[in-house]
Amino acid sequence: MRVLLVGAGGVGTAITRIAARRPFFEHFVAADHQLARAEAAVAATGDARFHAARVDAADQGAVTALLAEHRCDVLLNATDPRFVLPLFGAALAGGATYLDMAMSLSHPHPERPYQECGVKLGDAQFERAGEWERAGLPALCGIGVEPGLSDVFARYAADELFDEIEEIGVRDGADLTVDGYEFAPSFSIWTTIEECLNPPVLYDRDRGWYTTAPFSEPEVFDFPEGIGPVECVNVEHEEVLLVPRWVDARRVSFKYGLGQEFIDVLRTLHKLGLDRTDPVTVGSSAGPAAVSPRDVVAACLPDPAGLGDRMHGKTCAGTWVRGTKDGAPREVYLYHVVDNDWSMREYGSQAVVWQTAINPVIALELLAAGTWSGAGVLGPEAFPPVPFLDLVGAYGPPWQLREGG
Amino acid sequence: MRVLLVGAGGVGTAITRIAARRPFFEHFVAADHQLARAEAAVAATGDARFHAARVDAADQGAVTALLAEHRCDVLLNATDPRFVLPLFGAALAGGATYLDMAMSLSHPHPERPYQECGVKLGDAQFERAGEWERAGLPALCGIGVEPGLSDVFARYAADELFDEIEEIGVRDGADLTVDGYEFAPSFSIWTTIEECLNPPVLYDRDRGWYTTAPFSEPEVFDFPEGIGPVECVNVEHEEVLLVPRWVDARRVSFKYGLGQEFIDVLRTLHKLGLDRTDPVTVGSSAGPAAVSPRDVVAACLPDPAGLGDRMHGKTCAGTWVRGTKDGAPREVYLYHVVDNDWSMREYGSQAVVWQTAINPVIALELLAAGTWSGAGVLGPEAFPPVPFLDLVGAYGPPWQLREGG
Numbered sequence: 055m056r057v058l059l060v061g062a063g064g065v066g067t068a069i070t071r072i073a074a075r076r077p078f079f080e081h082f083v084a085a086d087h088q089l090a091r092a093e094a095a096v097a098a099t100g101d102a103r104f105h106a107a108r109v110d111a112a113d114q115g116a117v118t119a120l121l122a123e124h125r126c127d128v129l130l131n132a133t134d135p136r137f138v139l140p141l142f143g144a145a146l147a148g149g150a151t152y153l154d155m156a157m158s159l160s161h162p163h164p165e166r167p168y169q170e171c172g173v174k175l176g177d178a179q180f181e182r183a184g185e186w187e188r189a190g191l192p193a194l195c196g197i198g199v200e201p202g203l204s205d206v207f208a209r210y211a212a213d214e215l216f217d218e219i220e221e222i223g224v225r226d227g228a229d230l231t232v233d234g235y236e237f238a239p240s241f242s243i244w245t246t247i248e249e250c251l252n253p254p255v256l257y258d259r260d261r262g263w264y265t266t267a268p269f270s271e272p273e274v275f276d277f278p279e280g281i282g283p284v285e286c287v288n289v290e291h292e293e294v295l296l297v298p299r300w301v302d303a304r305r306v307s308f309k310y311g312l313g314q315e316f317i318d319v320l321r322t323l324h325k326l327g328l329d330r331t332d333p334v335t336v337g338s339s340a341g342p343a344a345v346s347p348r349d350v351v352a353a354c355l356p357d358p359a360g361l362g363d364r365m366h367g368k369t370c371a372g373t374w375v376r377g378t379k380d381g382a383p384r385e386v387y388l389y390h391v392v393d394n395d396w397s398m399r400e401y402g403s404q405a406v407v408w409q410t411a412i413n414p415v416i417a418l419e420l421l422a423a424g425t426w427s428g429a430g431v432l433g434p435e436a437f438p439p440v441p442f443l444d445l446v447g448a449y450g451p452p453w454q455l456r457e458g459g
Numbered sequence: 460m461r462v463l464l465v466g467a468g469g470v471g472t473a474i475t476r477i478a479a480r481r482p483f484f485e486h487f488v489a490a491d492h493q494l495a496r497a498e499a500a501v502a503a504t505g506d507a508r509f510h511a512a513r514v515d516a517a518d519q520g521a522v523t524a525l526l527a528e529h530r531c532d533v534l535l536n537a538t539d540p541r542f543v544l545p546l547f548g549a550a551l552a553g554g555a556t557y558l559d560m561a562m563s564l565s566h567p568h569p570e571r572p573y574q575e576c577g578v579k580l581g582d583a584q585f586e587r588a589g590e591w592e593r594a595g596l597p598a599l600c601g602i603g604v605e606p607g608l609s610d611v612f613a614r615y616a617a618d619e620l621f622d623e624i625e626e627i628g629v630r631d632g633a634d635l636t637v638d639g640y641e642f643a644p645s646f647s648i649w650t651t652i653e654e655c656l657n658p659p660v661l662y663d664r665d666r667g668w669y670t671t672a673p674f675s676e677p678e679v680f681d682f683p684e685g686i687g688p689v690e691c692v693n694v695e696h697e698e699v700l701l702v703p704r705w706v707d708a709r710r711v712s713f714k715y716g717l718g719q720e721f722i723d724v725l726r727t728l729h730k731l732g733l734d735r736t737d738p739v740t741v742g743s744s745a746g747p748a749a750v751s752p753r754d755v756v757a758a759c760l761p762d763p764a765g766l767g768d769r770m771h772g773k774t775c776a777g778t779w780v781r782g783t784k785d786g787a788p789r790e791v792y793l794y795h796v797v798d799n800d801w802s803m804r805e806y807g808s809q810a811v812v813w814q815t816a817i818n819p820v821i822a823l824e825l826l827a828a829g830t831w832s833g834a835g836v837l838g839p840e841a842f843p844p845v846p847f848l849d850l851v852g853a854y855g856p857p858w859q860l861r862e863g864g
Contacts, residue, residue, distance in 0.1 A: 237730045322727040325642045327759035333743070334758040336750050343748035345741050350755045353739040354732035 055079040055422040058121055058150070060111050060141055061132035062086035064242075064359025065155065065198070067095040068403040068411035069132060072449065074099040076415065078422040083124045085109040085117075098402075111137035117144035126150055128421070130414055134244050135159050142179055142193060151191055151421060153414050155198030156245065157292050160252055167253050168267045174255065175295050176431075183431040192428045194417060194437075199371045199390070200226055200308075201292035202413040202434055203453070206442050207373035207388035208293070209435035212301045215386060219303040219377035224293045225387070227277040227284035227311030228369040230394060230405065232361050237319065240365065240406045243352050247329045250312065250320050254288035257298045257306040269317055273309065277370045278456055279391045284311035293373075296433035303377075323351060362404030365394045369405045374459055385459030392451055400450065408450075416445045460484040460827040463526055463555070465516050465546055466537035467491035469647075469764025470560065470603070472500040473808040473816035474537060477854065479504040481820065483827040488529045490514040490522075503807075516542035522549035531555060533826070535819055539649055540564050547584055547598060556596055556826060558819050560603030561650065562697050565657055572658050573672045579660065580700050581836075588836040597833045599822055599842075604776045604795070605631055605713075606697035607818040607839055608858070611847050612778035612793035613698070614840035617706045620791060624708040624782035629698045630792070632682040632689035632716030633774040635799060635810065637766050642724065645770065645811045648757050652734045655717065655725050659693035662703045662711040673729075674722055678714065682775045683861055684796045689716035698778075701838035708782075728756060767809030770799045774810045779864055790864035797856055805855070813855075821850045 055078060059066055062084045070084055085107040086092040092106035109120050111133045121129060121144065129145040131138065131154040138158045145152035157176035164172065179195055186193050196202055204224045212219060232238040239246055253265035269287040276283045286309035297306045312320075323329045328351055333344035372389025394405040401408055417434070420426035426437045434442075446453050460483060464471055467489045475489055490512040491497040497511035514525050516538045526534060526549065534550040536543065536559040543563045550557035562581035569577065584600055591598050601607055609629045617624060637643040644651055658670035674692040681688045691714035702711045717725075728734045733756055738749035777794025799810035806813055822839070825831035831842045839847075851858050 318723070319727055319731065322724055323731075326724065326728075326756065328733065328756065330759065334755065336754040336758045338743075338748040338750045339738070340745075340748065343743040343745065343750055345743045345748055345750055345755065347755055347759050349741040350739065350750065350752055351731065351733065353741045354735065354752050 055128060055418065056081040056124060056126040057128045057130055057418060058083045058085060058124060058126040059130045059132055060085050060109060060117060060137070062091040062095045063132065064357065064407040065411050066132035067091070067098070067359065068401065068407045069130070069415060070095045070099050070104060071401050071403060072412055072415045073418070074101045074104070076419060078419045079103065081105070081124060081126070083107050083120070083126060085120060087111065112140050114140040114144045114147065117141060118148040121145070121148035121150050128153065128418060130418065131155070134242060135248065139178055145193065146182070146185060146189060146191070149189065149191070152193040153197050153417060154195055155202060155410060155414060157195050157295070159248065160290065162253050163265070168265055171255060171263050171265055174263060175290065175292050179431050187430040190429045192421070193431045195431060195433060196292040196296055197414050197417045197434050198410040199413055200224055201296055203390055203446070204293050204371060204373045205296055205434035206439045208297045208301050208375070210439035210443060211373065211375040211386065211388060213439060216375065216377040216379050216384060219301070219375060221305040221307070221376045222297055222301065222303045223306070223374045224291065224308045224372070225275045225286055225311070225374050226309070226371050227275060227281055227286065228367060228406070229281045230365055230367040230369060233364040233366070235356060235364070238356050238358070238361055239316070240358050240361065240369070240404065242358065243355055244348055247320065247323065247348055247351070249290050250310070251324050251329050252290040254290050254308070255294045256288065257294050259304045263295065271309070275309065275311065277311070278387070278389060278454065279368060279370065281368055281370055281391075285313065286311045287317070297435055300433060300435040359404065359407050362394065362398045362402070365404050368393045369409060371409060376459060387456040387459055388453065389456065390446065390451065390453045396451070412446070412449045416442055416449065419445065460533060460823065461486040461529060461531040462533045462535055462823060463488045463490060463529060463531040464535045464537055465490050465514060465522065465542070467497040467500045468537065469762070469812040470816050471537035472496070472503070472764065473806065473812045474535070474820060475500045475504050475509060476806050476808060477817055477820045478823070479506045479509070481824060483824045484508065486510070486529065486531070488512050488525070488531060490525060492516065517545050519545040519549045519552065522546060523553040526550070526553035526555050533558065533823065535823065536560070539647060540653065544583060550598065551587070551590060551594060551596070554594065554596065557598040558602050558822060559600055560607060560815060560819060562600050562700070564653065565695065567658050568670070573670055576660060576668050576670055579668060580695065580697050584836050592835040595834045597826070598836045600836060600838060601697040601701055602819050602822045602839050603815040604818055605629055606701055608795055608851070609698050609776060609778045610701055610839035611844045613702045613706050613780070615844035615848060616778065616780040616791065616793060618844060621780065621782040621784050621789060624706070624780060626710040626712070626781045627702055627706065627708045628711070628779045629696065629713045629777070630680045630691055630716070630779050631776050632680060632686055632691065633772060633811070634686045635770055635772040635774060638769040638771070640761060640769070643761050643763070643766055644721070645763050645766065645774070645809065647763060648760055649753055652725065652728065652753055652756070654695050655715070656729050656734050657695040659695050659713070660699045661693065662699050664709045668700065676714070680714065680716065682716070683792070683794060683859065684773060684775065686773055686775055686796075690718060691716045692722065702840055705838060705840040764809065764812055767799065767803045767807070770809055773798045774814060776814060781864065792861040792864055793858065794861065795851065795856065795858045801856070817851070817854045821847055821854065824850065
């Protein structure tokens, strides 16, 4: 297998460190619009299979050319969701398998944004499923931790643990703190704003996909391994769009343990229009410049990938499932916890970034072995879950099952 | 009198509308870095005494040249406080009287920002007082509404109402609402951030000037004319630096009726570093651009000067004074209230902007008549207050005195 990774930010860099320990590929190009970031990621592996390149992720032609130049058969997208469509298109044009960790962006319903879906997450990718089927290639979408491992958990529950599923609810929570900063998100603020301020999407078998208001339906979920109870709210997330396509469940939801301070910050950013991505014009040293307010918010905050040394605590990603087995009600929480001290010591990557980055590498390994195969636009739940879950424990902390939800 | 006004934003434009009704000058140049703004302000007066010009307020030489070109004897600065020093310098170099409505910026004490002053508001101007004295010219600083009218009230209280003054406390509050916006400040957000997030300065006769933490010492002040009780907090403001130089009082403070929502917004902006003025680098359509986060915040919000049509309510500026008269304790609140409906109907200017803009025009009128005169760097309390207060009522709603504080 010959891999082109686009994006050498926090997750991309962690992917190179994780992949460097595995033997399943022979050539791995890390490309970024900042060549220095790609070179630093490659140098840190000390592995001759890795090569750095400069590429603009928005330039589909340039990415296709880079695939050809390095004879890569896989494109792994580790950029932010704005670049999904050009990279998805570049992989198809270049005859490469495609993987991403977030899907093409949604657009709210113009009249009833908090009741009905407009353009849904991933719609622009599923529209082109026929092209991927005809090309005989898989586009494996949403294969980070959430979406990703959470979807694999959903499929595993359906295959192994339940006869009938009433509800699948992804629940994400952490007790991470960062020394020395008043406010320091542990994940990309750009993506967090996008997923938290868009209308959350829910699935109901009778109603189909529908939306609610941001931060709706707060619930306290008790996270394992000492994290404890955290207030979680509805957030727009790919699992709700992916799971029902391959797994039969009456309801699918995603709730994120944001905490009140984070919710207040996001509400204020929205109130002031600072969540906007359409440019405003301000003065700069080189004259008037059109900049995205959300990019400026991100530029003012520390890079979450660089905070690992100051971070303490654990992060938990998991899928709560309620249904019946052998005629009796059953409830489980399938989860994966990473302790930041462990991930920093072992990989030099902070917990949230590391927990995201292992999943596309596991998927690449299963695709290389032929254990996972297919054609079309596919979610992680379209593939057999057990081989994937077996590898999670080989990469680091194993996944867990809590009986009783 | 021949006036050069620099800055044709909200306050500058209101100044032209107010001045156009007065006969005391023969030539009035409105200059702005956006010529179209200056031209619009001039055209709206329909008065042949007014002329538009383009100038960069940061370019001291260009401003001095413009003074000479139009043979102006007065420079009135209606820009934001970043341009105080070049304009102050241009007036001195050009032999012109200088007026502004905010003074040169402060810098917090490097080690003890919430206990001790670093560089104070106006320090960079007072440093050059000797040059103005030798030139025989007045630099009249802080002659808006606050500072400005509030300082005139302080001097009037000392001259006419009290034998001894214990405390002078400027108190500013409003009940303004803006239709159609979730959040729309009624005054420049740039200046509001500057004054609210800097350490508030206080004066005590024994201790001198000192600082506290932002938003400290909350108190509920009951504002007149139906505005009612509003929570006020300490804010850095010029009056605290100006009043003690000319008026004898044991304590001087400034509290602003921000309200909890506004305080929360300012705290969040600070927490995220979005109050910063030093540039961050972000992408723009023309490549990487270095922009000030605070400028981006301002660009995302509606221009307060353009909100008058959607605004309702009243704004109150005033000075609360406590002391003794003829051996008995006395407490008064001297204030000026403007109803937005009135100022929009009468001048097409929103209430806060109009209330700011009348004061430099009154001062110009008194300087033109020789009623106010002097040399050096002077605050509004350095001049006889009664002629000023008499003119307030000639321009619009009269000022008021509430006995009992």
